[in-house]
Amino acid sequence: MKFKNWIYTTALSAAMCFGSTQTSDAQVAAERYFRANGTPHNPKVQVSWNRYHTNKALLEIMRDMVAKHPDLVKLESIGKSYQNNDIWVLTVTDFKAGKAEDKPAMWIDGNIHSNEIQGTEFTLYTAWYLMEMYGELEFITELLKDKTFYFAPTINPDAHDYFMTGPNNGNTPRSGMMVFDNNGDGEFGEDPMDDLDGDGNITQMIRKSPTGNFIKDPMDPRKLIRVGIDEKGEYEMIGQEGLDRDGDGRVNSDGIGYYDPNRDWGWNWQPDYVQSGALRYPFSVPENRAVVDFVMKRPNIAAAQSYHNYGGMILRGPGAEEDLGTYNSSDVRIYDAIAKKGEEFMPGYRYLVVYKDLYSVFGGQLDWFYGGRGIFTYSNELMTSYLYFHKNAGRGNQDEQMDVDKYLTFGDAFVKWKEYEHPQFGTVEIGGFKKNFGRLHPGFLLEQDAHRNAAFSILHAYHTPKLSVMDVKEVDLGGGLKEITATIYNERLIPTHSSQDLKYKIERPDYVTISGAKVVTGFIVENEDFNRVTEQKVNPEKISVANITGMGAVKVRWIVTGGGNYSITVDSAKGGKASWKK
Numbered sequence: 001m002k003f004k005n006w007i008y009t010t011a012l013s014a015a016m017c018f019g020s021t022q023t024s025d026a027q028v029a030a031e032r033y034f035r036a037n038g039t040p041h042n043p044k045v046q047v048s049w050n051r052y053h054t055n056k057a058l059l060e061i062m063r064d065m066v067a068k069h070p071d072l073v074k075l076e077s078i079g080k081s082y083q084n085n086d087i088w089v090l091t092v093t094d095f096k097a098g099k100a101e102d103k104p105a106m107w108i109d110g111n112i113h114s115n116e117i118q119g120t121e122f123t124l125y126t127a128w129y130l131m132e133m134y135g136e137l138e139f140i141t142e143l144l145k146d147k148t149f150y151f152a153p154t155i156n157p158d159a160h161d162y163f164m165t166g167p168n169n170g171n172t173p174r175s176g177m178m179v180f181d182n183n184g185d186g187e188f189g190e191d192p193m194d195d196l197d198g199d200g201n202i203t204q205m206i207r208k209s210p211t212g213n214f215i216k217d218p219m220d221p222r223k224l225i226r227v228g229i230d231e232k233g234e235y236e237m238i239g240q241e242g243l244d245r246d247g248d249g250r251v252n253s254d255g256i257g258y259y260d261p262n263r264d265w266g267w268n269w270q271p272d273y274v275q276s277g278a279l280r281y282p283f284s285v286p287e288n289r290a291v292v293d294f295v296m297k298r299p300n301i302a303a304a305q306s307y308h309n310y311g312g313m314i315l316r317g318p319g320a321e322e323d324l325g326t327y328n329s330s331d332v333r334i335y336d337a338i339a340k341k342g343e344e345f346m347p348g349y350r351y352l353v354v355y356k357d358l359y360s361v362f363g364g365q366l367d368w369f370y371g372g373r374g375i376f377t378y379s380n381e382l383m384t385s386y387l388y389f390h391k392n393a394g395r396g397n398q399d400e401q402m403d404v405d406k407y408l409t410f411g412d413a414f415v416k417w418k419e420y421e422h423p424q425f426g427t428v429e430i431g432g433f434k435k436n437f438g439r440l441h442p443g444f445l446l447e448q449d450a451h452r453n454a455a456f457s458i459l460h461a462y463h464t465p466k467l468s469v470m471d472v473k474e475v476d477l478g479g480g481l482k483e484i485t486a487t488i489y490n491e492r493l494i495p496t497h498s499s500q501d502l503k504y505k506i507e508r509p510d511y512v513t514i515s516g517a518k519v520v521t522g523f524i525v526e527n528e529d530f531n532r533v534t535e536q537k538v539n540p541e542k543i544s545v546a547n548i549t550g551m552g553a554v555k556v557r558w559i560v561t562g563g564g565n566y567s568i569t570v571d572s573a574k575g576g577k578a579s580w581k582k
Contacts, residue, residue: 079290114159119307175257203432231253270375312384319361348386374501431453469580525555
């Protein structure tokens with residue numbers, strides 16, 4: 001009996017060893033993991049969403065996506081940056097269910113400002129989530145059959161990596177990598193950031209002073225406290241860590257930039273003396289020019305999302321009050337419906353209007369997308385301190401930030417004060433919050449907020465037009481003539497043409513065509529009950545429809561001869577295609 005048991009055990013071990021190559025991924029996942037709701041259980045592309053990826057890592061992930069999901073994703077460079085880096089775009093859709101350009105599409109980008117790197121992660125997370133959940137969730141599967149997504153994880157690749165690897169604080173740089181004379185002394189870039197202690201972070205400098213206004217908190221030496229107006233302090237604040245290299249009395253006064261890529265867009269653009277950061281003329285930033293060229297060639301883009309930081313905001317235009325008339329009330333109702341739903345599942349995020357609730361922006365990206373192309377567009381300001389302790393302490397609250405460092409990151413967010421012999425200021429102390437804290441999500445919040453923002457973009461994409469041909473009716477008129485009436489229904493909130501699109505005739509009309517019957521005349525039915533119609537006398541077989549409203553319908557009618565077996569097709573630039581066959 002022992003011998004038989006030994007044979008059985010040996011055979012089982014061999015089977016486990018040599019048969020392991022035949023074990024499916026699903027079996028391995030079932031043995032090792034228990035499924036978490038709403039998350040890819042055993043993704044083909046393995047990514048850790050609790051950290052930030054360099055350009056090199058981003059490209060590796062995107063190429064892996066193409067290799068693992070060839071029927072769902074394509075990767076292309078849409079142009080070059082100022083430093084000749086590629087600007088990569090992923091096209092994600094079910095290619096077996098139709099061409100990408102024939103479906104309503106959504107554009108999603110991140111990182112137009114170089115220090116806003118979680119926009120890159122959120123954009124790529126959304127692409128990853130869609131392709132990994134295809135085939136697992138019916139909703140996502142149907143979405144990719146119906147829609148196309150264009151993802152540009154970073155539209156500022158030069159400064160994306162420079163923010164990570166170069167000497168910066170949490171607010172620098174916001175521009176790309178072009179160098180200008182920022183301090184007006186006639187020289188370009190002669191006083192850049194100086195990382196005196198070599199830790200990659202530009203923090204703060206303090207020094208002891210008999211006339212100082214600050215002391216270190218006896219209970220928490222990280223924290224500086226301003227003394228009362230009638231009290232004597234021990235320290236004075238000098239400012240940003242660095243040197244005055246050009247002798248103008250200012251530290252770090254002429255580094256990378258400073259221009260603002262989000263003031264460069266050709267809608268309500270204003271020159272630099274009106275809108276700081278506007279640079280030379282609209283679309284003078286090469287990265288933006290590449291995006292514009294891509295979007296202009298894809299009239300199927302009906303929705304857009306741009307990711308920024310900071311503040312927990314869902315923003316829509318207009319950027320400036322002068323542009324208030326651009327946003328028609330019927331379109332604003334759609335903006336409101338989507339954004340207010342987003343507020344419900346994005347804790348700490350508020351739906352705001354840029355000019356009214358934030359500040360004036362001329363030449364902003366979201367205004368060009370809507371004003372120039374008629375595309376329903378939001379800009380989300382990612383990260384809010386509410387995510388830390390679910391309190392509304394407000395941005396930059398020192399006490400809250402110190403508590404985050406103490407209780408949630410365990411000292412990883414703050415550079416402790418240490419002495420440094422400064423050639424201009426003497427003995428100083430350098431310290432303060434790191435560049436990856438404050439505006440950026442800590443790792444433990446990154447994936448959660450990425451998913452919530454992805455859900456918002458998915459909701460937006462879902463409500464791009466979905467057209468169907470329904471309620472086709474025939475009436476025999478006698479004498480070989482037949483009346484055919486069809487209803488073209490839009491099952492989603494967003495119309496095939498926004499009000500701005502209709503106002504400036506940005507895109508062509510929608511076409512409803514009948515084939516397989518000889519058309520005598522064609523009509524748009526204004527009121528079926530009272531038989532009010534508008535005749536189209538030229539090319540009546542192809543009815544031109546100005547717009548199909550969200551959750552609305554258009555009726556068309558033909559008088560035909562023949563028509564035993566005919567078909568009706570709809571072709572809309574932003575609404576995609578639909579068909580019906582007898």
